[in-house]
Each structure stands twice: as C-alpha cells, then as structure tokens.
Amino acid sequence: MSNLDKVLDRIDQNLDQSLDRLFELLRIKSISTDPEYKGDCREAAEWMARELTAIGIPSEVRDTTGHPMVVGHRVADGKPGPHVLFYGHYDVQPVDPIELWNADPFDPQIVTRKDGSKMIVARGANDDKGQLMTFVEAVRAWVEETGDVPINISVLLEGEEESGSPSLQPFLDANKEELSKDLALVCDTSMWDKDTPAISVMLRGLVGEEITLKGPSKDLHSGMYGGAARNPLHVLSDMVAGLRDENGSITLPGFYDDVPELPEDVKEMWQNLGFSTEEFLGGIGLKDLGGEKDRSGLEQIWARPTCEVNGLWGGYTGAGFKTVIPAEAHAKVSFRLVGDQDPEKIREAFRSYLKSKTPADFELELHPHGGDRALRMDFDAPALAKGRAALSAEWDKPAALVGCGGSIPIVGSFKRTLDMDSLLIGFGLDEDQIHSPNEKYELKSFHKGIRSWARVLEELAK
Amino acid sequence: MSNLDKVLDRIDQNLDQSLDRLFELLRIKSISTDPEYKGDCREAAEWMARELTAIGIPSEVRDTTGHPMVVGHRVADGKPGPHVLFYGHYDVQPVDPIELWNADPFDPQIVTRKDGSKMIVARGANDDKGQLMTFVEAVRAWVEETGDVPINISVLLEGEEESGSPSLQPFLDANKEELSKDLALVCDTSMWDKDTPAISVMLRGLVGEEITLKGPSKDLHSGMYGGAARNPLHVLSDMVAGLRDENGSITLPGFYDDVPELPEDVKEMWQNLGFSTEEFLGGIGLKDLGGEKDRSGLEQIWARPTCEVNGLWGGYTGAGFKTVIPAEAHAKVSFRLVGDQDPEKIREAFRSYLKSKTPADFELELHPHGGDRALRMDFDAPALAKGRAALSAEWDKPAALVGCGGSIPIVGSFKRTLDMDSLLIGFGLDEDQIHSPNEKYELKSFHKGIRSWARVLEELAK
Numbered sequence: 001m002s003n004l005d006k007v008l009d010r011i012d013q014n015l016d017q018s019l020d021r022l023f024e025l026l027r028i029k030s031i032s033t034d035p036e037y038k039g040d041c042r043e044a045a046e047w048m049a050r051e052l053t054a055i056g057i058p059s060e061v062r063d064t065t066g067h068p069m070v071v072g073h074r075v076a077d078g079k080p081g082p083h084v085l086f087y088g089h090y091d092v093q094p095v096d097p098i099e100l101w102n103a104d105p106f107d108p109q110i111v112t113r114k115d116g117s118k119m120i121v122a123r124g125a126n127d128d129k130g131q132l133m134t135f136v137e138a139v140r141a142w143v144e145e146t147g148d149v150p151i152n153i154s155v156l157l158e159g160e161e162e163s164g165s166p167s168l169q170p171f172l173d174a175n176k177e178e179l180s181k182d183l184a185l186v187c188d189t190s191m192w193d194k195d196t197p198a199i200s201v202m203l204r205g206l207v208g209e210e211i212t213l214k215g216p217s218k219d220l221h222s223g224m225y226g227g228a229a230r231n232p233l234h235v236l237s238d239m240v241a242g243l244r245d246e247n248g249s250i251t252l253p254g255f256y257d258d259v260p261e262l263p264e265d266v267k268e269m270w271q272n273l274g275f276s277t278e279e280f281l282g283g284i285g286l287k288d289l290g291g292e293k294d295r296s297g298l299e300q301i302w303a304r305p306t307c308e309v310n311g312l313w314g315g316y317t318g319a320g321f322k323t324v325i326p327a328e329a330h331a332k333v334s335f336r337l338v339g340d341q342d343p344e345k346i347r348e349a350f351r352s353y354l355k356s357k358t359p360a361d362f363e364l365e366l367h368p369h370g371g372d373r374a375l376r377m378d379f380d381a382p383a384l385a386k387g388r389a390a391l392s393a394e395w396d397k398p399a400a401l402v403g404c405g406g407s408i409p410i411v412g413s414f415k416r417t418l419d420m421d422s423l424l425i426g427f428g429l430d431e432d433q434i435h436s437p438n439e440k441y442e443l444k445s446f447h448k449g450i451r452s453w454a455r456v457l458e459e460l461a462k
Numbered sequence: 463m464s465n466l467d468k469v470l471d472r473i474d475q476n477l478d479q480s481l482d483r484l485f486e487l488l489r490i491k492s493i494s495t496d497p498e499y500k501g502d503c504r505e506a507a508e509w510m511a512r513e514l515t516a517i518g519i520p521s522e523v524r525d526t527t528g529h530p531m532v533v534g535h536r537v538a539d540g541k542p543g544p545h546v547l548f549y550g551h552y553d554v555q556p557v558d559p560i561e562l563w564n565a566d567p568f569d570p571q572i573v574t575r576k577d578g579s580k581m582i583v584a585r586g587a588n589d590d591k592g593q594l595m596t597f598v599e600a601v602r603a604w605v606e607e608t609g610d611v612p613i614n615i616s617v618l619l620e621g622e623e624e625s626g627s628p629s630l631q632p633f634l635d636a637n638k639e640e641l642s643k644d645l646a647l648v649c650d651t652s653m654w655d656k657d658t659p660a661i662s663v664m665l666r667g668l669v670g671e672e673i674t675l676k677g678p679s680k681d682l683h684s685g686m687y688g689g690a691a692r693n694p695l696h697v698l699s700d701m702v703a704g705l706r707d708e709n710g711s712i713t714l715p716g717f718y719d720d721v722p723e724l725p726e727d728v729k730e731m732w733q734n735l736g737f738s739t740e741e742f743l744g745g746i747g748l749k750d751l752g753g754e755k756d757r758s759g760l761e762q763i764w765a766r767p768t769c770e771v772n773g774l775w776g777g778y779t780g781a782g783f784k785t786v787i788p789a790e791a792h793a794k795v796s797f798r799l800v801g802d803q804d805p806e807k808i809r810e811a812f813r814s815y816l817k818s819k820t821p822a823d824f825e826l827e828l829h830p831h832g833g834d835r836a837l838r839m840d841f842d843a844p845a846l847a848k849g850r851a852a853l854s855a856e857w858d859k860p861a862a863l864v865g866c867g868g869s870i871p872i873v874g875s876f877k878r879t880l881d882m883d884s885l886l887i888g889f890g891l892d893e894d895q896i897h898s899p900n901e902k903y904e905l906k907s908f909h910k911g912i913r914s915w916a917r918v919l920e921e922l923a924k
Contacts, residue, residue, distance in 0.1 A: 033782035093784065100680075163782050190686075204685060208783055217747030222770045223666060223868020226798050227762035228743065230752030233771040234706065240696065241703035281690065285679030287823035290692030300689035308684040309695040310786050311777035316794060321670055321831045323796055323868075324772050332778060334785050336688050361749035369783045406685020406785070435786060436681045 003146050007454045011141045015447055018137045019110075019120075021051065022446070025090070025129050026108040026122040032067055032091035033163035041067040041159045044090040048157050055140040057155055064167035067091060067159030071178070074139075075152045081461040082182030082383065083152040085420070087410055088132025089161035089188070092124035093435045100437035110443065118443035127434035128161065130441035131187040131426050134449030141454055150461035154181055158410075161188075164370060165409055172417040180418040183383050185456070187449075188408055189426030192273065192400040194442065197391035197452065199384065200424040201377040202302060202403035203411055205337030207347050208310070208369030211236070211354065213329045215362050219315075220325040230359055232329035233314045239357045240331065243307050248292045250307050250335075252349040258340040262303050266401075270298045273400060283431060302403025306336045334370065336405060343371040372409045377421065383460065387423050390455035394448060425456065465608050469916050473603045477909055480599045481572075481582075483513065484908070487552070487591050488570040488584040494529055494553035495625035503529040503621045506552040510619055517602040518610075519617055526629035529553060529621030533640070536601075537614045543923040544644030544845065545614040547882070549872055550594030551623035551650070554586035555897045562899035572905065580905040589896035592903035593649040593888055594619065596911030603916055612923035616643055620872075623650075627871060634879045642880040645845050647918075648872065649911075651888035654735060654862040656904065659853040659914065661846065662886035663839040664764055664865035665873055667799035669808050670772070670831035673698070673816065675791045677824050681777075682787040692821055694791035695776045701819045702793065705769050710754045712769050712797075714811040720802035724765050725841065728863065732760045735862055764865025768798045796832065798867065805833040834874050839883060845922065849885050852917035856910055887918065 001009075011018075030044035031037040045061045045068045052059035052072045059072025070090070075083070095105040103109055108122035120130060142149045156179060158168055172179060192198040215232040216225070245251050262270075277297040281287055291300035300306070314329035316322035335346055351366060358364045377384060379401070391399040404424070411422045427449035433439045463471075473480075492506035493499040507523045507530045514521035514534045521534025532552070537545070557567040565571055570584035582592060604611045618641060620630055634641060654660040677694040678687070707713050724732075739759040743749055753762035762768070776791035778784035797808055813828060820826045839846055841863075853861035866886075876882045889911035895901045 033780070033784070035781075094778075094780065096778075096780070162784075206685070206785070208785070210783070215748065220746060221868060222768075222772060222796065223668075223798065223866070225746065225763065226770050226867060227753035227766055227768035228739075228751055228759050229746060229748055230750070231770055233774050234702065237699040237702035237771070237774070240699035244696065277690075281823075284682060284687065284691060285823070286677065286691055288692070288821065289690050290821075291689035297690050301687065304689055306684075306689035308688045308693055308785070308787055309699065309777065310684060310784060311779045311788075312695050312699070312791070313775040313777075313779040315771065315773035317773045317775045317792070321672070321794055321796070322772060323668065323670070323770070325770055326773075329774070330779070332783055334684060334783070336685060359750060359752075361743075361747075404685070405688060406683060430686060433680065435683045435784065 007141045007145045010145045011450050022133045023108045030091045032160050056143045066167040070157040072155045079152050081151040084185050085154045085181040086185045089128045089158045091159040093162045119440040121440045125441040126428045126432040128188050135453045137450045138453030150457050184414045184422040186422045186424050189424045190428040197395045197399040198402045200404040201401045203375045205372045205374040206370045207343035208334035210367040211331045212365040216327050222323040222325050231325050236329040260339040301405040305338050338374045372412045386459040390459040394452045469603045469607045472607045473912050484595045485570045492553045494622050518605045528629040532619040534617045541614050543613040546645050546647050547616045547643040548647045551590045551620045553621040555624050581902040583902045587903040588890045588894040597915045599912040600915030612919050646876045646884040648884045648886050651886045652890040659857045660862040660864045662866045663863045665837040667834045667836035668832045668869050669805035670796035672829040673793045674827040678789050684785040684787050693787045698791040722801040763867040767800050800836045848921040852921040856914045
C-alpha cells in the first residue's frame with residue numbers, strides 16, 4: 001500500500017473527527033464586516049493557529065489594524081516540488097435576512113436528503129471555513145500517517161475577506177520575504193458540477209463605490225414640497241437606470257475598451273461543458289439571461305464585465321406609509337471586471353458619470369470599495385497540469401478549466417506583491433448559497449476535498 | 463357703536479383671560495398616538511365640552527372605539543345665513559425629541575422677541591388647540607356681548623387627527639343627519655404670511671402604492687450570477703426613472719387628462735403673492751425647482767400633480783459592502799392629485815406601467831395606499847366671498863386664495879359623507895414648527911384670529 005493510499009484511508013476513517021473540528025470552527029461568529037463580532041473574529045484566528053500548530057504547522061496570530069492574520073510554516077531542507085503558501089479566510093458574511101434561515105446559522109447541522117446524500121448547513125460551511133478545512137485535514141492525515149508532508153508548506157489565513165481585506169495589502173507588503181513562496185494554493189472556488197472538479201483559471205476583478213446623494217437639508221412632507229423639491233430617490237434611480245442600455249450593455253464611456261474577446265480554444269471548451277442557461281437560471285427562479293444580449297450565459301458570468309446595484313435605500317421603509325421626500329438616498333454599486341480593465345479607470349468613469357447626473361444644488365459623497373483587476377492563469381503552467389492530474393484521479397473525471405465570475409482579490413495581491421501564481425482548487429457548488437441564508441457544503445465536497453488535497457500534495461512533489 | 467365693534471372691543475379687553483383658557487387647554491397632554499396619554503385625551507375632550515357648554519353651545523363627550531369626540535349645537539329658529547359645523551382637533555403630536563425643546567412642551571410660555579412681538583410656545587400652541595380656540599373665543603365674545611351668535615353653530619372636535627383619525631369615518635357615518643350642516647368651518651391651516659390672511663381653496667389628493675418586485679428566488683452572489691441574473695434593484699430603478707421625462711412631467715398615459723389649467727384670475731393672484739422660489743427652496747437647502755419645467759413654484763406645489771418615491775430599498779444596506787444581487791426590491795410611491803384626477807384611474811395607469819416593465823420571470827406585488835381626490839372650493843361660492851370680506855377687513859389686506867399641497871382628510875370626508883363644503887381659514891404660519899420642537903403660535907395670530915372669526919360669523923349672517 002502506497003503512502004498516499006494509507007493517507008486516503010486515514011481520511012476516510014477519521015471523517016467524523018474532521019467534521020467535529022469543522023463544526024467547532026463554524027460555531028464561531030466571525031462576521032468581519034460587523035464591528036460587534038470583532039472578538040469572535042479573533043477567537044476564530046486563535047482557533048486556527050492552535051489547530052495548525054497541532055498538526056505540525058507552527059502558527060501564530062498576527063495583529064493588524066483590523067482582524068488578525070494567521071501565519072504558519074512547516075519547512076524542511078531538501079524537499080522536492082514547490083514550496084506552497086496555502087491561503088484561506090476564517091471570516092464569514094453577515095447572516096441577514098436571519099428569518100430565512102431554517103436553523104441558527106452558527107449551529108452547524110448535517111442535513112440528510114431523501115437520496116441519502118448529506119450536506120453541512122451553516123454560515124461559512126462553504127465560504128470559506130469548510131473549504132479551508134479540506135486542506136488542513138489533508139495535511140493532518142499526511143502528518144499523522146507518515147510523520148510528514150511531501151512538500152514545504154506555509155499557511156496564510158485572513159479574517160477580512162468578506163469585508164474588503166483592508167489589512168491584507170499592508171500585511172503582504174510588510175512580510176514580503178516571509179510569504180513569497182513558489183506557488184499559492186487557494187481553496188475558495190467551486191467545482192464545475194457535483195461530479196466534475198474544476199480549476200479556476202480566469203477571475204473577474206471588482207471595483208465598487210458607495211454613493212450618498214444629499215438633497216434637501218431635512219426630510220420633507222411631500223404634500224408641502226412635492227413637485228418643487230427634487231427627490232434624491234428619483235435622482236438616484238435615474239443614475240442607476242442610465243447605467244445600462246436596452247441591450248444590457250454598460251453605458252459608461254470607454255467601459256469596454258480593455259475587454260478582450262475569448263480565445264477560440266477556450267470558447268470551444270466552454271461550449272462543450274454542457275452549460276444549460278435554463279438550469280443555471282432555473283436554480284434561482286429565473287428564466288431569461290439579464291446581461292448583454294449577444295453573449296452566452298457562461299460568457300456573461302465569466303468573461304464579460306457587469307454592473308450591479310448591491311444595495312439601494314432611502315426614505316421611509318417601515319410598515320405603512322409616510323409621505324416623505326427623503327433628504328438623502330444611498331446606493332452600493334459594484335462592477336465586475338475582465339481582461340485588462342483598470343479598476344481605477346472604471347471608477348473614474350463611474351464617478352464622472354455620477355457627477356454629471358448630480359443636480360447643482362445636491363451633494364454627492366463617494367466612498368471607494370475594492371479595486372482589483374481581473375486575473376488569468378497561464379494555461380501551460382506545470383502546477384496546473386499536476387493539479388488537474390490529482391483532481392482527475394480523485395473524481396474519475398477530467399478537471400474542467402473554468403472562469404470565475406467573482407473576484408478573489410488575494411490572487412491579484414499574490415501576483416502583484418509577491419510575484420506568485422495561484423492554483424485555485426475548490427469544492428463548492430454553485431447551489432451552496434454562499435452569502436445567502438442556509439449556506440451549505442456537500443459532505444461529499446468536504447470528504448473528497450480532503451482526499452483531493454492529499455493527492456495534490458503528493459502530485460506537486462513529483 | 464355696532465354690535466360687531468362692541469364684540470371686537472370685548473375681544474381686545476379680554477385677551478388675557480382668553481389666553482388663560484388656552485393655557486389651561488395646552489397644559490393637558492393629549493398626545494393621541496401614545497396609549498400612555500389616553501386619560502389626558504379624555505381630559506381634553508371633557509375640558510372642551512365644559513367650555514363650549516359654558517359659552518352657550520351645549521356639548522357632550524361622545525365615546526368612540528378610540529379617543530372621544532366632542533359634539534355641540536347652538537341652534538335657534540329663524541336665524542339668517544348658513545348653519546355651520548365648526549371642526550377642530552384637541553389632540554396633539556408627540557413631543558420627541560424632547561431635548562430640543564427650550565421649555566416643557568406642556569408648560570405654555572409667552573416669549574417676547576426683541577422687536578416686541580410675542581409668541582405662544584407649547585405643543586399644540588398652533589396645531590390645533592391655539593387655532594380652534596380662536597373660534598371658541600369669538601363665539602364667547604358674541605354671546606357675552608350680545609347674548610347670542612349671528613348664525614346657527616354646531617361643533618365637532620376630534621381627538622385622533624394626529625394619529626390617522628380611525629374613528630372619524632365611522633362617527634360621521636353613524637351621525638350623518640346630526641352633522642350634515644350647510645357649511646363646515648375648519649381652522650387648521652396657515653396664513654399666506656404674517657400680514658396676509660388666506661383661505662385654502664385647493665387641496666391636492668393622494669394615491670399611493672407599495673411595490674414589491676421579486677426576481678431571483680434568493681439573494682445571489684454578484685460574482686457568481688452578475689451579468690446573467692437580472693437585478694430587481696436595476697429593474698425597480700428603471701421603473702422609477704421612467705416615470706418622469708426630461709421636463710419633469712409624469713409619463714403615465716392619461717396622467718394629465720383631468721388636470722385643469724388654473725383660471726387666469728387665480729394665476730394672476732398667485733403671481734402677485736410675491737412668492738419667492740429662492741426663499742422657499744432656500745429654507746430646505748435647495749436652489750432649483752424640481753418639477754415640471756414650465757410651471758411656477760406655487761403651481762408645482764398647489765396646482766400640479768406630482769409623483770414621489772417616499773421610500774425605496776433592497777439589497778445590503780448595512781455598513782461595509784456585500785456584493786449581493788438581492789432577491790427583492792421595494793418601493794413606496796405616491797402621487798399628489800389635482801383637479802378631477804381619479805385616484806383609481808391613476809392607480810390603474812401606474813399599475814399597468816409597472817406590469818409592462820416587469821420582466822417575464824419576475825413577480826410584482828402591489829399594495830394600495832390612500833385614494834383621495836383633490837378638492838376645490840367653488841370660486842363663486844357666496845361663503846367664500848363672505849369669508850374673504852371678513853378677513854380682508856380685519857387684516858387690512860385682501861385675503862389670498864391659496865392652495866395646499868397636502869391633503870386634509872377631514873375636508874374630503876365632509877364632502878364625501880356629509881356632502882358639505884368646507885371653508886378653510888387658519889392663522890398659523892409656515893414657521894410655526896407644528897409637529898416639531900418649540901411649536902409656537904403668534905400672539906397676533908391668536909388675537910386677530912379671534913377677531914377674524916367674530917367678523918366671519920357676522921358676515922355669514924348677511
């Protein structure tokens with residue numbers, strides 16, 4: 001029996017204990033965007049450092065001006081393969097609307113379906129606690145079974161991924177030498193479908209802006225002032241509505257200047273993935289594609305930029321009616337970027353547009369959010385081939401090379417600051433409701449995810 | 463010396479006693495919306511019934527399911543002129559934020575300005591205790607001086623005007639015959655300015671709709687679905703933005719069908735009122751008129767219909783950013799109506815518009831709010847001419863015929879249920895801070911208000 005087979009056996013036998021540990025982590029309410037949970041974020045960081053140290057990756061909690069980082073290293077001379085830096089995040093999204101959860105988001109449950117399949121339900125079950133623990137448990141199995149791991153491993157876990165990662169860049173800058181390894185392993189992405197593993201080779205970028213539009217100096221009675229006083233909610237609606245034309249294209253001048261067409265071979269691979277718009281949209285209660293009219297569904301989510309209003313509010317939002325003209329209106333708007341789109345250029349185009357639409361007697365306040373370019377992995381990189389081989393062996397199916405509609409800012413930071421490529425392997429499913437009520441992670445994803453990483457660690461050592 | 467002159471003299475001589483009585487009433491904490499003050503509301507009703515009875519209008523407190531009504535009649539055969547029903551309300555608004563008051567809201571004060579002018583400061587000083595007592599004191603002066611009043615008088619005072627008047631309509635329905643008189647006198651409006659009396663002859667109507675737009679079956683991650691999944695906030699913004707064209711006109715088909723042009727003489731009167739758009743908008747921090755481009759400021763708030771978004775919300779509205787595509791978007795939209803616009807016809811036009819803009823795979827939920835026609839006093843009504851004559855005599859200035867941008871529900875109820883027109887005469891000023899801290903009423907308003915009603919009573923008898 002090979003070392004790998006023994007490690008895989010051990011993973012199978014210890015699955016319950018692996019789950020127990022994951023549940024411990026899921027119970028910690030590490031919502032990074034809400035200051036009320038600051039202590040919980042630190043608790044999650046400390047928990048991670050203890051666990052990593054326990055499996056032979058001596059780790060420590062490192063303070064930042066925000067939530068702390070967890071950093072650890074297990075290095076020995078003369079090991080083959082790349083020295084990898086594994087990245088994950090221990091923070092989670094807020095849980096609102098809480099009333100739509102079937103159970104307490106921080107009381108993880110195993111739910112068994114009629115067909116016998118099981119899922120782990122909790123905030124963070126997938127994003128990213130469930131995912132990052134697949135790697136941790138794989139390392140544990142290697143160390144417990146063989147006394148070592150095949151390659152040198154460093155770990156970096158952050159606690160602000162769901163709130164814009166404000167401390168990450170300064171931390172990378174300050175610890176460049178310590179963190180610059182040969183390759184980053186990132187576990188924060190999805191499989192193609194429940195049977196087909198995937199490596200994400202294209203990531204959209206992101207740039208966001210929070211808008212406060214101030215009109216009258218106070219809320220007004222719409223009877224007394226309605227008609228004469230301009231309504232900030234009308235103006236903001238105009239701004240949002242004007243961002244798209246009738247074909248679903250974004251109207252900002254120059255928006256598409258740096259958006260490349262897809263290479264023919266990638267286009268073909270995507271066509272053969274058997275993507276069904278009907279199923280994709282059917283799963284979220286929709287029927288019709290909402291983006292650019294002449295683009296396929298996969299292109300719309302992976303290879304085309306977009307603009308989304310993530311939040312909009314103003315005026316009276318309680319029960320009943322209050323005939324008020326609000327003094328202010330607010331929106332959070334973000335753009336997903338592709339190709340060579342420059343976040344700051346897009347931000348400037350957006351700000352110019354908003355300014356041009358702001359009435360002379362109104363005030364416009366803007367607060368930037370995010371600012372990450374899109375990323376593409378080199379299709380010929382050796383690590384990519386090794387990752388595909390390991391995944392294909394575990395899942396008995398060739399791993400798909402896919403795009404990813406969301407940005408994973410860390411990948412850009414690793415590239416920019418540490419000149420390090422990232423191998424993006426994850427075991428989530430699109431249906432996992434990350435960021436939504438009843439977030440879940442397939443038990444199969446967790447189990448075979450651990451096994452997959454065990455194989456990747458060996459494959460990279462070859 | 464005429465009877466009227468003697469009555470006016472008496473009013474001048476007894477002003478201190480009139481004030482004492484008003485202060486007694488102002489000390490009663492009759493906040494109708496707060497159950498804690500239920501007993502105070504009854505106390506105010508009883509105080510009013512006693513006072514009215516004492517001046518020769520035998521009155522009683524009538525129970526409702528909410529706060530009681532006060533009803534009284536002073537009727538004699540063979541009197542000239544119309545039998546009037548005077549309406550006012552003895553309840554007041556809450557006093558929050560209490561810390562912004564310079565003194566106890568229920569300990570009325572006379573505050574003297576540097577220029578010697580005086581004001582009465584207390585919750586209800588204007589709205590509506592100060593205003594209604596101008597009428598009561600006028601009747602008292604007539605009765606005490608001449609032993610009678612020139613015309614037949616009934617009185618209806620309610621105690622729920624500041625909390626939606628839930629008991630009013632059932633009470634009118636149940637006492638239709640008793641309360642249907644020739645003309646209602648309502649004292650709950652403002653003067654044009656501190657020197658110019660006014661009669662409100664146009665009240666805008668109101669129709670509202672609460673909109674829930676349902677798109678995806680759950681909140682989505684904008685990275686995963688952005689582009690492909692239509693965003694309810696985009697669609698709702700489109701709906702709202704499309705309601706107005708570049709000239710500020712409402713785009714609903716047929717919206718202006720029943721909107722009459724202002725008679726030339728009224729237009730001219732308004733032009734001569736010296737309305738300053740700059741001052742009006744300057745008071746609320748704005749500079750430019752927001753409504754229909756070819757309409758004056760007074761037309762925009764009094765004589766033109768409008769559409770206002772009173773509330774709009776969806777997606778993530780907390781601190782920080784959440785890159786979500788929300789499952790739902792919500793809005794509360796209302797229209798102020800004028801002329802003969804039919805609330806239900808406008809509602810239908812709005813609903814059709816919303817339906818036409820709803821994507822096939824979205825769901826639209828609508829909840830109606832309000833539905834009151836605009837009201838206009840007949841410009842040729844004899845009572846209007848008499849009211850103007852009385853006011854012009856007292857204030858040495860022609861009384862302005864003005865519009866009122868907001869609805870006054872009682873006027874609609876009187877018209878609808880009792881088929882009775884209302885003469886709206888009030889002595890408040892826009893600066894009186896009704897509903898706000900440090901509510902006040904000019905002593906001049908109180909004094910000359912009493913004198914004005916004394917004149918109106920005689921004029922109506924002619």
